[in-house]
Amino acid sequence: MPSTRTAAIQIRGLSKTFGATRALSNVSMEVAPGSIHALIGLNGSGKSTLVKVLSGFYAADEGDVSMGEVVFVHQDLGLLPSLTVLENFSIGRPMAMRRGQIDRRAEEERARAALAEFGLEHTVRQQISSLTQAQCAIIAIARALDRSASGDVAALVLDEPTSALPSHEIEMLAAAMRTYADRGIGIVFITHRLQEVVDLADTLTVLRNGQLVYSGPTEGTSIPGMVEMMVGDAPTRVEAEWTPPVRTGEPVLEARAIVSDTLDRLDLSVYSGEILGVFGMTGSGLETLGSVLSGREAAAGGTVQLDGSPLVANSPRVQTIGYVPSDRPRRGVLPGLSVRENISIRSLKGTLSRGQISRRKEVALAQRWAEDLRIKPSDASVPILTLSGGNQQKAILARWLAVDPRAIVAEEPTQGIDVWAKTEILHRLRGAAENGAAVLLTAVEPEEILDFCDRVVVLRKGRVVLDEQRSDLTITDILSAMH
Amino acid sequence: MARTDAAAQTAGTSTSGRAAFLTELPRFGMVGLLVIIVVVFSVLRPDSFATTDNIRTVLVESAVLTILALAVMIPLIANDFDLSVAAQLGFASILAAGLPGKQGLSVPLVILVVLAVGAVIGIIHSVLIVMFELPSVVVTLATSTVLGGIVLWYTDGAVLYEGVPASLTDLGQKDVVGVPLPIIYMVVVAAVLWFILERRPWGRYLYAVGSSPVSARLAGVNAPRVRATALIACSVLAALAGLILTARIGSGNPSISNAYFLPAFAAAFLSLAAFKLGFFNPLGVVLSVYLLAIGVNGLTLLGAPSWVEPVFNGLALIIAIGLARLSVGKSRKLFSGV
Incomplete structure (x- = not known):
């Protein structure tokens, strides 16, 4: 029984190395039964490695982990959107059978019982796609617990459960987490939103570069304190040759009072020759900003101006704005x-x-860009899907660099690509800016691209809360503004 | 022709010419198959198969089907199905026979009206499928049924053969420098389509939309317009095929369209396995129609019963698509439709 355990999860001296990289170095932490424990750290701090060691995906090099049955719910939840809640509950495990048929009544009872304490039992016959994000998250958690092998789950690990939620839905999920904790389950959740840590977590672990910085009660820590622990004393690196570009004339791209489901009368300008980094947490409006400013989606209100005149979404003029979407595969x-x-x-x-595509010219053009951006393999006739993510990203960037665009909007340009491709891509974006393009980059994790930005804008709740030259800022300022 | 520069380019970038030759080989597998079939039947039936008359018959008989299969292929590239092409062919054929016969229209006007009706059907399809985002399979199944009903109403189920003017049938039965006109039409349609699909930006945009409608739109391709144009082109070509059919046989048969439906789709899908592997392509369609037609013709001359034809067509389709899958590999989807 949970009460007999001293800890839901206990980790002692855990280390994990990949090649020359030390992903985790002598990390110890403890999650008490019935407590909510937040795990935070910048990108690459070792959070995901730690979770993957817990789930058994990786074996640790050193140290030991003792825990009861642990259930994991990942960020994408794994629900099938076109099926009902009930079907999602039943699918993938043996179903209750009666006289050779699925016993629908028993199945429904089971799902209702699992959802009753969250007031979601009425949703069992609804399609997942008709529910809110928070409801889906709770259903995914309830389903994972419903599948417990032992029926005695000691801990629940949630990988960024709130990152997809609009802020007004977080409360609902928080209440559900509290309910499970009150049953004696230890809950670990990874998050980027520090406000949640303050509101929700009893205890807190901070990782930085694979090292444990802090593990203890949340009480007594503050958001600025957490940011400091995550960032450490690493100075913001400034390129030696960097001089802020001279801003000339009117903005190339300008958002005027843009309203959408997540943007709230947003005003924003990007000028020729500069790289603007826009940062914000999921739900801050960052996800819609790129497609609206690049003219790929129409906003519900407000206007986007390109070179001083209004831009109609999906009109031929959008072809002069390069767009590198964050969802590269789709x-x-x-x-x-x-x-x-x-x-x-x-x-x-x-x-x-003479009216036809010259194969010779087209091959020369593609080949030139492939070699210029060091796309591997350099033979441009191969199918794009045979390339790595970073090389695919280079090809998409080359598509736009080849037309010498007025502006480039790149969402999460370095997401999921290796460090060499990342450097190459950021240098190319700098080159485009030097040629007069207005460049706007968005990122949830500012540390990824901050060094390459001239100016920084931070979004929160659909509005600009910070707009300054990069040289005046530290990463701590930016993270604090985001939270 | 179309492939020489592409092949040369591949040879130039590969490590050896021999390896390039081997990787290019699957693209021409169906050409090889055609050669083998022709040689085998010529040896087995030198007196009936390998004669100019027989070859001429096969070529003329399949010209209309080739144009129809080319029509089907265009929207298929963008993952839109036009299941009504055979019904449109039947409808156009009936109009071509009935408008001069029953309504007394002049031949140039008949041609204009039939092609315009084709364009109107294509526009209706575009509005329903592209603008209202209805599934193409359902929409064209419905229009197909409607057109069949109109044909029945217009003809009372009887063949229209009275009053089809000689100036119209001349267009389907005469030769120009010894080549029957239907073959010339077919070659022109295939060549123009090849040019547009391979050598004009529009063709590339169509293949891009077929690859990913969302990515194509975000890359600045006007995907709705490209799809609508493809559906309209398909309908106009189906009308042209119906016109040529009536000109060739000199009558309008209300039940003739049934015979065209499956072969047209089979040839379009077979093209995935020829020349431009994994992509619908016009030269592949032409090759596929004649591969099937010559195979069936040879088997008939060998004395095969009539049930052999559909069995032959069906098996050829499965084998060809299987070979296309093998040669294209897992790096890309063969076809992303429904």
């Missing part, structure tokens, strides 16, 4: 086509000779 690459065709799609008019 929104960036043209998956059936070759690297060449992915690069040249916007430049075909320039390859026409």
Whole structure:
């Protein structure tokens, strides 16, 4: 029984190395039964490695972990959107059977019972896609616990459970977490939102570069204190040759009082020659900003101005704005086509000779960009899906660099790509800015791209809360403004 | 022709010409198959198969089907199905016979009206499928049924053969420098389509939309317009095929369209396995129609009963699509439709 345990999860001296990288170094922490424990740290601090050691995905090099049955719920929840809540509960485990048929009544009772204490039993016959994000998250947690092998779950590990939630829904999930904790389950949750740590967590672990910085009660810590622990005394690196670009004339891209589901009368300008980094947490409006400013989606209100005149979404003028979406597999690459065709799609008019696409010109164009951005392999005739994520990203960037765009909007440009590709891509974006383009980059994790920005804007709740030259800021300022 | 520069480019970037040759080989597998079939039947039936008359018959008989299969192929590239092409062909064929016969229209006007009706059907499809985002399979199944009903009303189920003017049938039965006109039409349609799909930006945009409608739109491709144009082009070509059919046989048969439906789709899908592997392509469609037609013709001359034809067509389709999957590999989807 839970009460007999001293700890739901106990970790002692855990270390894990990948090649030359020390992902975790002598980390110890303890999660008490019935407590809520937050795990925070910057990108690459070792949070995900720690969770993967707990789930058994990685074996630790050193140290030991003692725990009862632990249930994991990942960020994407794993629910099937077109099925009902009941079907999602039943699928993937043996179903209650009666006379050779699925016993629908028993199945429904079981799902209702699991959801009753959260007031969600009425949703069992509804489709997942008709529910709110918070309801889905609770259902995913209830389903994971429903599948417990022993029926005695000691701990629940939630990987960024709130990152997809709009802020007004977080309260509902928080209440559900509290309910489970009151049953004696120890809850570990990873989050980027420090306000939640203050509101929700009893205890807290902070990791930095694989090292344990703090593990203890949340009481007595503050958001600025947490930011300091996450960032440490690492100075913000400033490129030696960096001088802020001279701002000339009118903005190239300008948002005027943009309203959407997450943006609240947002005003924002990007000027020729500068790289603007826009940072914000999930739910801050960052996700819609890129597609609206690049003219790919219409906003509910307000206008986007390109070179001083209003930009109509999806009109031919948007072709002068390069757009690198964050969902590269589904929104960036043209998956059936070759690297060449992915690069040249916007430049075909320039390859026409006597009314037809000159194969020679098109191949030369794609080949030049592939070699210029060091796309591997450099043979542009291969299917784009045979390339690594970083090389696919380079090809999508090349697509836009090839048309010498007025502006480039890149969402999470370095997400999921290796460090070499990252450097290459950021240098190319700098090059585009030097050629006069207005460059806007968005990122949830500012440490990823901060060094390459000239100016920084932070969004919170759909509004700009900080807008300053990068040289005047430290990462601590930015993280504090985000939270 | 189309492939020489692409092949040369691949050879140039590969480590050896021999390896390039081997990787290029699957693209021409169906050409090889056609050669083998022709040689085998020529040896087995030198007196009936390998004659100019027989070859001429096969080529002329399949010209209309080839144009129809090319029509089907265009929206398929963007993952839109036009299941009504055969019904549109039947409808156009009936109009081409009935408008001069029953309504007394002149031949140039008949041609204009039939093609315009095709365009109107294509526009209706575009509005329903692209603008209102209804599934193409359902919409075209419905219009197909409606067109079949109108044909029945217009003809009372009887073949229209009275009053089809000679100036119309001449367009389907005469030769130009020894080549029957239907073959010339077919070659022109295939060549123009090849040019547009391979050599014009529009063709690339169509393949891009087929690859990923969302990515194509975000890359600045006007995906709705590209899809709508493809559906309209399909309907106009289906009308043209119906016109040529009536010109060739000199009558309008209300039940003739049934025979065209499956072969047209089979040839379009077979094109995935020829030349541009994994992509619908016009040269592949032409090759596929003739591969199937010559195979069936040879088997008939060998004395095979009539049930052999559909069995042959069906098996050829499965084998070809299987070979296409093998040669394209897992790096990309073969076809992302429904």
